Amino acid sequence: MARMKFLCDAERCIECNACVTACKNENEVPWGVNRRRVVTIHDGSPGERSLSVACMHCSDAPCAAVCPVDCFYTTDDGVVLHDKDICIGCGYCFYACPFGAPQFPVAEAFGQRGKMDKCTFCAGGPLPDNSPEEYSKYGANRLAEGKLPLCAEMCATRALIAGDGDTVSDIFRERVTWRGSSGFAHGWGVAYKNQHRDSKGKAVEGKAAGGD
Amino acid sequence: MFAQLVDGIFWDIALWVFAIGVVWNILxxxxxxxxxxxxxxxxxAVAGAVATNLRRFMPRSEMVSRTRLQVIAGYLFHLGLFALLFFAAPHVLFIEAQTGLGWTSMPYWAFIIAAQLSFTGLLLLWVHRVMHPVTRLLSDMDDHMASILTFIVMLTGCMALVEAFEGLRVLHRFTVEILMVYFPFSRLMHAFMFIPSRAFTGAWFGRRGVKA
Amino acid sequence: MAAQTRTANRHHRIIIWSLLLLVAATLLLPLIPYAMDYVDPSGTVPNPGADLWRDVRNGNIGTSQVLGVDAGVLINDNGERWRHFRMNQLIPVGAMFMGSVLALIVLFYLVRGPLRIQGGATGKMIRRFSVFERTTHWFTVGLFWLLALTGLILLYGRFVLIPVLGPEGFGLTASACKEAHNLFGPMFLVALLMMFFTFVKDNIYARGDMTWLLKGGGMLGGDHVSAGRFNAGEKIWFWIAMIGGAVLIGSGFVLDFAVFGQGREVMAISHVLHGIAALIVITVSFGHIYLGTAGVEGTIGSMVNGEVDEAWAKSHHDRWYAEVKAAEGGGENEESAGGTAATGVASPARDA
Structure with missing residues (x-):
């Protein structure tokens, strides 16, 4: 049985946010909700890297563990989904999630959290596949149509890969082999000589930081 | 099934009992x-009626210090309930759907504050009624029923606040229907009668040249 | 012949050494850059991938076009710690804590039974709590249990109530409890302030409290220990409830109104404080309820009608009893401090 995975290649992501836009468009998510976002570390400095992040569909999902009403379930494809008819919008999944995936509709003053919304790996929800109710509550169900999540299909640099975990890791392994080692490009130290960063992200002049 | 009854025949019965009962009672x-x-x-007599109506909004000066709790809690409860009843967003929408008359509703934060004040007042008043030896003797089943029913209606209303679960809305409407049926046969009629009864007393004494 | 052999041997040697050299070069030459790096750290080429992940692990905040609280945090390291606290510590330890205290109280009741009034009730009553004090108490009680029950349902409902109500039924119940909890929470601030200002002056440490504590309040046997209006045990409960209540309200406000930009870390810490304080106050309240009702004969009346038997007062709160009697002897009316209503006038109905 396939086990669905996302993988974002930090060496390829160019922070174009096309995945974010594609996701919003495909799933018609409410205002203020972003199921996917691109995070840039060291923006504007050497060593800048961007990563597109959404629900990573964990095997031992922390959101499911802490949910007080137990509304999460994992599909046969390894996609973590939740039932909005049970969700009470308490926000505990958001506290527990490592990736900040759970989203809540925009709060007013003295806000009320609405029902949680998150990336479904374009796999809809517990309602009948591709029914209007499913679409309005959970967004598209591309998996049922034999397609992969639109964010990954849209990615121009093929940084974001989605699909069966085995296939995804094969693709990435091949890339890594070509590059030499993960993220290691020959001549890097020449091109960016003496502009290393220490663990706090501060530029270190002169001698390279020993810890690096 | 139950929801259909509550939204349909139960509501009609409650509305008729309420309307006929109130009119009958006043007549x-x-x-x-x-x-x-x-x-x-x-x-x-007219001046007495108006003056007494206004004067009754505050206790007599001799009583102020002894009834401080009742006065403060009383105002909190009644003003809060008035705001909740006529200016909570779901209520305004409901009235508009039923009658075609609509007006501006409170923002969410104002609803929260009104509900807090109203509940604080109601609980304090009811506990004080039970704790004070005089009011305890004066109170009968009707007083306690009215307090408890009002509390339950307000509680179910607040539980249905997110409008996420149909069952909670139905429960709130059902408790409202019970209250509406109970209303004309109880001291809750003071909502309609407090002005005429003050006016009567005021006119009676005003004609005699006595400050009531 | 010999020369030919020598030549052949040399050829063999050259071939073997060449091969060895080739093998060695193939194996070792690629290592030279690494070896140089190893020998001379100043030439270290940082692995940008490793750097990135180390920064992310350290909570280095990035930027994102998506606006939102914590949107720039790639990995929320605290989530796992919070999950561990809630699922493996708060829920099981809390249940064991509350359960064992309840069991101890039941056991104590079965072994010791209720504490009777020494020498029996005299039938002569003296006023202990004014109407305002009782109103404050029961107002707080009502809010406290509404909040405690809805809170406990949210904490334990997944394990206890889902099997009974089903997932949809419990979702509805939990939503109702969440709304009620969020709405009644801020009102508890009013109750707590009323409680504090009504009772604080009699709950300050006084001489004799330590003696009372050291003798276990007379609960473990022996004579009654001298005490004022409130004994040391009641004072400790007062301060646990006040401090616990303040923590609950402070953390509760942070959790309730999540619109002031507080991130997950603040929310998680507030939740930890809220959970611990709630379970402590709930558990200690079991003891307070036991001593106020079944545990000590004649106590419940003080909170229902505001009156206690003189014998009860003499044995449990002898110094307070002496003060009341002295005040009465001085011709003062017995209207208690903090009272707002004419409490001493009517004879209260005894059936409530």
Missing amino acids: SIFRVGNKPDYSEPRGS
Whole structure:
């Protein structure tokens, strides 16, 4: 049985946010909700890297563990989904999630959290596949149509890969082999000589930081 | 099934019982009428009626210090309930759907504050009623029923606040229907009668030139 | 012949050494850059991938076009710690804590039974709590249990109530409890302030409290220990409830109104404080309820009608009893401090 995975290649992501836009468009998510976002570390400095992040569909999902009403379930494809008819919008999944995936509709003053919304790996929800109710509550169900999540299909640099975990890791392994080692490009130290960063992200002049 | 009853026939019954009951109750009080008063008027009955109506908004000066809790809690409860009943967003929408008349509703934060104040007042008043030896003796089943029913209606209303679960809305409407059926047969009628009854007292004494 | 052999041997040697050299070069030459790096750290080429992940692990905040609280945090390291606290510590330890205290109280009741009034009730009553004090108490009680029950349902409902109500049924219940909890929470601030200002002056440490504590309040046997209006045990409960209540309200406000930009870390810490304080106050309240009702004969009346038997007062709160009697002897009316209503006038109905 396939086990669905996302993988974002930090060496390829160019922070174009096309995945974010594609996701919003495909799933018609409410205002203020972003199921996917691109995070840039060291923006504007050497060593800048961007990563597109959404629900990573964990095997031992922390959101499911802490949910007080137990509304999460994992599909046969390894996609973590939740039932909005049970969700009470308490926000505990958001506290527990490592990736900040759970989203809540925009709060007013003295806000009320609405029902949680998150990336479904374009796999809809517990309602009948591709029914209007499913679409309005959970967004598209591309998996049922034999397609992969639109964010990954849209990615121009093929940084974001989605699909069966085995296939995804094969693709990435091949890339890594070509590059030499993960993220290691020959001549890097020449091109960016003496502009290393220490663990706090501060530029270190002169001698390279020993810890690096 | 139950939801259909609550939204349909139960609501109709409750509305008719409420409307007929209230009108009947008021008419029967007015039908009792007055004995003709042959005395020479020593003051204006109308002025007395108006003045007493206004004067009753505050306790007599001798009573202020002894009834501080009741006055503060009483105002909190009644003003809060008034705001909740006529200006909570779901109520405005409901009234608009039923009658076609709509007006501006409170923002969410104002609803929260109104509900807090109203609940604080209601609980304090009811506990004080039970704790004070005099009011404890004066209170009968009707007083306690009215307090408890109002509390339950407000509680179910607040539980249905997110409008996420149909069952909670139905529960709130059902408790409202019980309250509406109970209303005309109880002291809750003071919502309609407090002005006429103050006016009656004020006019009665005003004609005699007495400050009531 | 010999020369030919020598030549052949040399050829063999050259071939073997060449091969060895080739093998060695193939194996070792690629290592030279690494070896140089190893020998001379100043030439270290940082692995940008490793750097990135180390920064992310350290909570280095990035930027994102998506606006939102914590949107720039790639990995929320605290989530796992919070999950561990809630699922493996708060829920099981809390249940064991509350359960064992309840069991101890039941056991104590079965072994010791209720504490009777020494020498029996005299039938002569003296006023202990004014109407305002009782109103404050029961107002707080009502809010406290509404909040405690809805809170406990949210904490334990997944394990206890889902099997009974089903997932949809419990979702509805939990939503109702969440709304009620969020709405009644801020009102508890009013109750707590009323409680504090009504009772604080009699709950300050006084001489004799330590003696009372050391003798276990007379609960473990022996004579009654001298005490004022409130004994040391009641004072400790007062301060646990006040401090616990303050923590609950402070953390509760942070959790309730999540619109002031507080991130997950603040929310998680507030939740930890809220959970611990709630379970402590709930558990200690079991003891307070036991001593106020079944545990000590004649106590419940003080909170229902505001009156206690003179014998009860003499044995449990002898110094307070002496003060009341002295005040009465001085011709003062017995209207208690903090009272707002004419409490001493009517004879209260005894059936409530």
